[in-house]
Amino acid sequence: MKHKNFAGSLQRFVQGHVVFMAFLMALAVFCVNIILNPRSLNRNAFGSILALTSLLALSGAGQTMVVITGSGIDLSAGSIMSLTAILSVQLMNGANQHIGLCIVISVALGALLGLCNGIGVTKIKLPSMIITYAMSNVITRLQFIVTEGKPTGSAAPALSAALSYRVLGLFPAILFYCVVLSVLLFVLLRHMKYGKRLYLLGDSHSVAHYTGIANDRMVLLTYVLAGILYGVAGLIGAGYFAYVTCGMLDVYTMRSIVAVVIGGAVLTGGKGTYFGTIAGALFMVVLSNCLAVLSVRDCVQNIIMGLVIIGVLTLYNRDKSVRQ
Amino acid sequence: MFEMRSIVKHFGSVKALNGACLSVKPGEIRALLGSNGSGKSTIVKIMGGIVRANAGELLMDGVPIRIESAADSRSFGFAVAYQELSLLPQMSVIDNIMLGHEYTRRGGLLDEKRRRESVRGLLERLEIKCSPDALVQNISPSEQSMVEVAKALSREPKFLLLDEVTASLHHDEVESLFRVLREEKAKGVSILIVTHRMNEIYQVCDSATIFRNGATAAEGPMSRFPLNEVIYHMTGTRVKEEAAAAPRSTAKGQDALLRVEHLTMKPKVSDISLHVDKGEIVGIGGLEGQGQAEYMKAIFGDLTPDAGEMWFEGRQLRLKDTSQAVKRGISYISGDRTKESVFSLRTIEENLTAGDAALGGVWSWVSAKKIRKMAGDAVERYQIKIGAITDSASSLSGGNQQKLAIARGIAVGPKLLLLNDPTKGVDINSRNEIHKILRDSSAEGMGVLLVSSDTEELLGICSRIYVFYEGRVVAELSGDQRTEENIVRAMIGGAPEGREEAGT
C-alpha cells in the first residue's frame, strides 16, 4: 500500500551487512582524513593504523566470545592485559632469555583470572558487569602492589622486534599475529561444537538448556579462554610498546567493547563475529587517528567518538519484535 | 461486515499472501484454515495493523478503509490474540490485560479498584485459574494463551481474531473458551479463529475460509466442508482415506526402558510410578497443570525430585543436568517455543542441527557439509516451508518453527523421547506425518513418553495412556479402554469404566 521510506531501507541494508558497513565506514573516515590532511597518507601512518588495529582486535577476541554468550560484558579485559604486560616487562627486563616463561605466565595468569570471572558468573550467579568490574579493581591494585607503582624493565628486544618489524616497510608484524588469531577463532566459532553451542546458548539460555547444552560449563570455559586471550594480548602489547606503566592497557576494556558492538554483536548475546570485531577495531582506530591528525583536543575527541558511536548503533538497532 | 480482497504481502522473496480474500459477518464464528505457512497469521496481522499489505483492498460495510497501525485497527473495533502472544513476560497478568486502555481517575492516577474488578471478572468468565498478580512468565503456556484472549476481550471488540489460541489449551479450557465465544457471538461480535485442531471447528464454527499458499482456496458455510474436503482444499490433492492404524504396542515384553518409581515433587507431583518399554509410545493426559510437565522435566534432569527413583536401561538414573540426560540418550521436545524450543536469532539450519551440536566433545569438528545435508533432509522429511536455509528461525510461521524442534530432537536418534505438547500449531497433514515418523522410530526400539493437551493426539498414537489428576495417576488406559470418554472422565478425577486400579 505504501512504499518504505528511505531511512527504513537504509537501516534494513545496514542491519543486513553490519561487518561490511563497519569496513565501509572505516574507509570513509580514512578518505576524509586524507582529504583534510593529504600528508597523513604515508607509509608510517598507514603502518601504525594497522598495528593499533591489530592490537585492539587482539584484545577484542576474548570480549567477542564473552559478548556472544549473552552473559554480559567483560570489564576486566584491559586490566588483565595491563597485569600480564607489567609482569612480563619486569621479568624480561630488557633481555631475551625469559620470553618463554613470560608466555607461560601470561597464559596461566589469564586463565586463572578468567576462571575467577567465570566462577563468579556461573556459580555465584553475580551479574557479569559486577564480578568483572570487581576483578578489574583487584587486578589494578595488584599491579601497584607488584611494582610499587613504578614498573621497571622493558620488553625483550627479540619480542619487540618480532612485533614491530615492518614487512615491506608497511605491514607491521603484529598484523600477522592478528591474522593467525582470526583464523583460529574462525575455526573455533564456525567449525567446532564449542562455537555452535556458544551461539545457541547466547541466543537463549533456556532453549539451550532444554536442548541439552551445559550452559554453565560453556560460559565458564568462555571466560577462561577470554582470560587467556587477554593475557596474550597484554604480552603482545608489552612487546609492541616496549615500556609500560601501571594500568596502561586498561583503556582496552572500553575500546574492545565498542569494537565488538560496532562489529555487529548484540549485548544480549547470540550474535556477533570476530571479523566484525576486527572491522569495528579498524573503524575506531581510523577515527581516533583522524581526530588526532586534525589536532582536535582530547576532550572534544572523546565527545565526537561518543556521538559517532551513538549514531552507528542507532542505525544498527534492530526492529522491535511483534507487539501490540 | 468486513471484507478483504486480493491481499498481497511478501517478505523479501517469500510470498506470504498472494491474492487472498476473507470476509466476516456480524454474529458469525468463522474458521480460517490452511497448512503451516499458508499466510493465516500474516492476514491476521494485517487486520491487527502490525503488518502492512503490499496490495489489496479492505472494505468495512462496503466502504474502503485503511489500517496502517495498531491504533487504526483498534479504532475499527478489531482485537487480536496473536499466535506468538503479545504479552510482556515480566509484567503481571492484570497489567498485561489493562495495558493501553487503563481506567484512570482524575489526575491520571490508575483506578486500582476498577481495573482489578474488571480483570477479575474477565478471568472468572474465562475460568482462568491464575492470580491476576502472577507474572506472565511464571504461568503455564496454556494460561498465557487464555490471558492473551482475555486481553483481546477486555477491549470489547466488534471483531475478535484468535490466532491459534487453542493450540496449547486443554480440554476444559477449550470448553470455557468456546462458551465465551458463543456468548460473544450472540451479542453480535464477529469472530475469526485460526486453528489446526479439526474437531474444534465443527463444534463452534458457522463458516470457513481455507487458504492454500497465500490465496483463498475455498470459502463457505461449515456444512459444505467435511474433514476430507477441508484437507483437500488445504493441500490441493486428494489423499486416499487410510484408516489410521490403531496404535499397537510394538514393545517386546519385559524390556523396560524407563522405570520411574514413586516420584514425588511437592506440590505438583505426589508419588507417581510409571514405565515405558522399548518401542512403546506412552501418553500422559490430564487437564492443565496436573503435574505432567513437571514430571517430564524431572525425568529430563531439569527439576530435582524430592523423592523417588528412576531406572533407565536397567541402570539407575540420577541426573544433575539436562546435558547428562542427552548424553544418556534422552531427548526433550517442547511446544513452548519461546522458552524451550526455538533459537529465534539463529538460522533454520542451526536450529535443525542444535541437537547434534549439543552432543560430543566441545572441541570436536563440525563438518559444514554434513550439517547442510542433515538440515536439508529434515526440511524435506518434515515438509518445513522455508525461504532459505540460512534465514533466521523467526522468519518461519509458527507451525514450521515447531517442526524445527521436532526434527532436531528425533535427528540425534535418542533411546527415549520426551514430548511435551510437541505438535502445538502443526497442521493436520504434518502432524500425521510426524506421528508416522514416531511410530516408525518406536518400531525400531525408541521409547516415547508423550504429554499432550490434545486428547485426539493421545488416542492417535499411544498404546497406553496415564491420566494425571492433581499430581496423581487416576487411570492407566490401554487396549479397548482407550476411549475419549474414559480419558475425559479420568481427567476430572473420575475412574474409567471397566475400572482398573492405577499404578504399575
Ligand SMILES: Nc1ncnc2c1ncn2[C@@H]1O[C@H](COP(=O)(O)OP(=O)(O)OP(=O)(O)O)[C@@H](O)[C@H]1O
Ligand atoms: N517476518 C517475516 N519474515 C520473513 N518471512 C515471513 C515473515 N512472516 C511470515 N513469513 C513467511 O510467510 C509465510 C506465511 O506465514 P504465516 O505466519 O502467515 O503462516 P501461517 O499460515 O500462520 O502458518 P502456521 O499455521 O504455521 O502458523 C511463511 O512462509 C513465513 O515463512
Ligand SMILES: [Mg+2]
Ligand atoms: Mg500462524
